[in-house]
Amino acid sequence: MSHSQRSDIFLLDADRTTWHDETLWFVRQKRDKAVYALPEFQDLRELASQIKNHTLSKLDFYLAQFEEAAKRNGVQVHWAADAAEHNSIVLGLIKKHGATRVVKSKSMLTEECHLNPHLIKNGIEVIDTDLGERIIQMREEAPSHVVLPAIHLKKEDVGDTFHIHLGTAKGNNDPQQLTEAARQHLREKFLAGEVAISGVNFAIAETGSVVVCTNEGNADLGVNLAKVHIACMGMEKLIPRLSDLSVFTRVLTRSATGQPVTTYTSHFTKPAPGKEMHIVIVDNGRTKQLGRPDFRASLKCIRCGACMNTCPVYRRSGGHSYDFTIPGPIGAILSPNIDMRKHASLPFASTLCGSCTDVCPVKIDIHTQLYKWRQVLAAEGEIPASKKWSMRLLSSVLSRPGMYGLGGKVARQGLRFLPHGLTHAKGYNPWAIARELPEPPKQSFREWYAQQQKNS
Amino acid sequence: MSSREKIMAAVKANQPEEVPLPDVPAFTGDGSLEKFITILEGIGGKVVPIRGVTHLEVVVQELFPTDYRIASTMMASNVPVDSQTPIEVLAAVDLAVLRGEFGVAENGTIWLPEVNMLNRALPMITQHLVLVLDHEQIVPTMHQAYARLGSVGDYGIFLAGPSKTADIEQSLVIGAHGARSLTVLLV
Numbered sequence: 001m002s003h004s005q006r007s008d009i010f011l012l013d014a015d016r017t018t019w020h021d022e023t024l025w026f027v028r029q030k031r032d033k034a035v036y037a038l039p040e041f042q043d044l045r046e047l048a049s050q051i052k053n054h055t056l057s058k059l060d061f062y063l064a065q066f067e068e069a070a071k072r073n074g075v076q077v078h079w080a081a082d083a084a085e086h087n088s089i090v091l092g093l094i095k096k097h098g099a100t101r102v103v104k105s106k107s108m109l110t111e112e113c114h115l116n117p118h119l120i121k122n123g124i125e126v127i128d129t130d131l132g133e134r135i136i137q138m139r140e141e142a143p144s145h146v147v148l149p150a151i152h153l154k155k156e157d158v159g160d161t162f163h164i165h166l167g168t169a170k171g172n173n174d175p176q177q178l179t180e181a182a183r184q185h186l187r188e189k190f191l192a193g194e195v196a197i198s199g200v201n202f203a204i205a206e207t208g209s210v211v212v213c214t215n216e217g218n219a220d221l222g223v224n225l226a227k228v229h230i231a232c233m234g235m236e237k238l239i240p241r242l243s244d245l246s247v248f249t250r251v252l253t254r255s256a257t258g259q260p261v262t263t264y265t266s267h268f269t270k271p272a273p274g275k276e277m278h279i280v281i282v283d284n285g286r287t288k289q290l291g292r293p294d295f296r297a298s299l300k301c302i303r304c305g306a307c308m309n310t311c312p313v314y315r316r317s318g319g320h321s322y323d324f325t326i327p328g329p330i331g332a333i334l335s336p337n338i339d340m341r342k343h344a345s346l347p348f349a350s351t352l353c354g355s356c357t358d359v360c361p362v363k364i365d366i367h368t369q370l371y372k373w374r375q376v377l378a379a380e381g382e383i384p385a386s387k388k389w390s391m392r393l394l395s396s397v398l399s400r401p402g403m404y405g406l407g408g409k410v411a412r413q414g415l416r417f418l419p420h421g422l423t424h425a426k427g428y429n430p431w432a433i434a435r436e437l438p439e440p441p442k443q444s445f446r447e448w449y450a451q452q453q454k455n456s
Numbered sequence: 457m458s459s460r461e462k463i464m465a466a467v468k469a470n471q472p473e474e475v476p477l478p479d480v481p482a483f484t485g486d487g488s489l490e491k492f493i494t495i496l497e498g499i500g501g502k503v504v505p506i507r508g509v510t511h512l513e514v515v516v517q518e519l520f521p522t523d524y525r526i527a528s529t530m531m532a533s534n535v536p537v538d539s540q541t542p543i544e545v546l547a548a549v550d551l552a553v554l555r556g557e558f559g560v561a562e563n564g565t566i567w568l569p570e571v572n573m574l575n576r577a578l579p580m581i582t583q584h585l586v587l588v589l590d591h592e593q594i595v596p597t598m599h600q601a602y603a604r605l606g607s608v609g610d611y612g613i614f615l616a617g618p619s620k621t622a623d624i625e626q627s628l629v630i631g632a633h634g635a636r637s638l639t640v641l642l643v
Contacts, residue, residue: 038562044483051477056471056472057471057473057475058474060464060467063463063464063467079459079463080459085459130623131621131624131632132621148623148626149623150624151626153624154625155624158625175629179621179623179624179631183631183632190581215619215622216619216621216632217580217634217635218632218633220577220580220634225577225581235467242602242607242608245598245602246480246599249598250597257622260564260616261563261564263499263619264614264615265565265613266613266614267613268611269608272539283463287466287470288470290467290470290471290472291466293472296472
């Protein structure tokens with residue numbers, strides 16, 4: 001299925017689509033309010049962009065520096081070339097400790113690697129502890145947003161889910177009470193957790209620390225109660241210096257939700273006495289993306305979700321329509337690198353309005369990359385036949401002025417005389433599914449211009 | 457070849473030509489106590505000025521029920537906690553009274569290093585958290601905050617308000633998994 005076909009499913013519920021659209025736009029407005037209150041915000045974006053550009057240009061150096069510092073801190077560092085290796089390293093560590101109960105805080109990387117199914121298949125209980133992630137885990141769904149994983153759900157859905165899984169009263173849809181039920185349920189899991197897995201927001205090369213940002217405190221609670229902490233990170237999470245965090249902590253949450261900062265900005269440098277800390281550094285296609293000059297800037301992403309909140313397509317098609325771990329505009333430029341054929345429709349899920357690029361806190365040229373992916377996909381033959389042939393036809397008409405003139409004449413006459421059912425047939429004119437064609441003008445601009453010249 | 461070697465070789469082969477690392481200018485801003493209090497209250501924190509650390513116990517008794525199980529580095533407490541305290545004991549703590557090092561005016565966050573925590577899990581597992589903060593220890597922005605730190609130690613948190621979530625229909629709920637409330641006592 002393509003993005004537009006999956007969007008059709010989301011759009012079946014018009015009220016929900018409107019709610020989704022308006023809610024995310026509200027988050028975008030909160031972002032604006034927070035951003036406009038900071039006079040140096042544009043300078044910070046530029047700095048964040050330059051720091052990330054620099055880091056990517058010396059990534060070998062910073063990876064080595066980070067590894068050395070982390071090892072000095074008593075942290076064990078592991079390297080995974082792909083998702084399978086990542087999953088086997090994590091499972092190996094859990095098994096080494098004879099553990100079966102794992103708590104996990106938010107990590108898009110482990111979603112990308114499909115870690116949970118792998119652990120569950122091997123007899124490990126893995127509990128997502130972020131409230132939104134726990135909700136979708138119970139529903140066996142994927143997150144639909146990087147920061148708001150359950151934004152596709154209404155409180156009634158959560159009420160039903162908790163009624164089934166947590167035994168809350170049927171019809172209790174009160175967010176406060178549902179959150180309290182989740183708190184009680186997850187507290188048991190936290191207390192029993194033997195191994196805690198976390199994602200990584202930033203990895204500091206000079207200190208070997210990993211920084212994790214949450215509002216719920218679930219990463220800290222899980223990690224600090226368990227005997228073993230496994231932090232999983234994509235290699236692009238590095239930043240050179242501790243002081244660079246000042247730039248990133250100032251832009252991350254303002255861009256994401258409009259908060260001045262996350263409730264918990266936690267710096268994990270050394271394991272507590274008697275405990276273990278591991279860091280798994282994952283490639284999984286990132287070095288390939290680094291080698292694509294047009295697309296490497298996508299590796300600067302700090303996963304704030306601002307491009308999703310602002311995107312007119314994402315807001316009206318929902319995160320699941322992208323069928324990729326990272327949805328929205330940023331997902332549409334990351335996904336073809338992973339599997340071009342499977343995700344071929346995603347770079348077309350955009351109007352190229354450029355709003356994503358405008359709000360990106362690290363200045364990724366998202367809409368330019370969307371456009372460039374389209375060129376790559378067309379050259380590789382990865383666009384649908386209808387689009388391919390219509391584009392060819394259009395190209396041959398547009399490159400011949402005579403044909404263009406004739407085509408216009410035929411279309412103007414045709415629209416006037418052909419029956420509506422034929423000109424708006426859904427089968428071959430998908431443009432007209434929800435639109436009316438305009439009233440055809442009597443003459444074209446060229447005809448009008450020629451007439452004016454003659455008259456003057 | 458190990459995965460590490462493979463990855464490093466691919467990084468070397470694919471990374472672009474080096475571009476410079478920018479210097480971050482010393483951005484500053486409103487570093488007033490008023491700004492800090494306004495922002496912190498805006499994100500769900502409660503701020504109570506007190507006359508001195510000697511008044512701490514009286515104030516805590518006024519603010520919280522007297523039968524609370526309290527762990528603290530700052531005042532008399534009835535739950536002794538250290539890094540080896542068993543989880544069941546930690547899980548029963550109602551209130552932790554700890555010292556915050558300094559506050560950041562732009563976002564209401566407070567630096568809480570491991571040495572002030574008694575146990576790494578305590579600031580999150582306690583039902584309620586009180587941080588005692590010197591009202592003169594406020595910096596304007598995160599730039600001054602990290603400059604002042606120099607090192608983040610083995611473990612440390614910038615803490616901004618009580619634990620919260622908006623994962624159900626974007627409705628803000630205070631008290632997700634960490635402390636249900638944060639009270640900052642300014643001395």
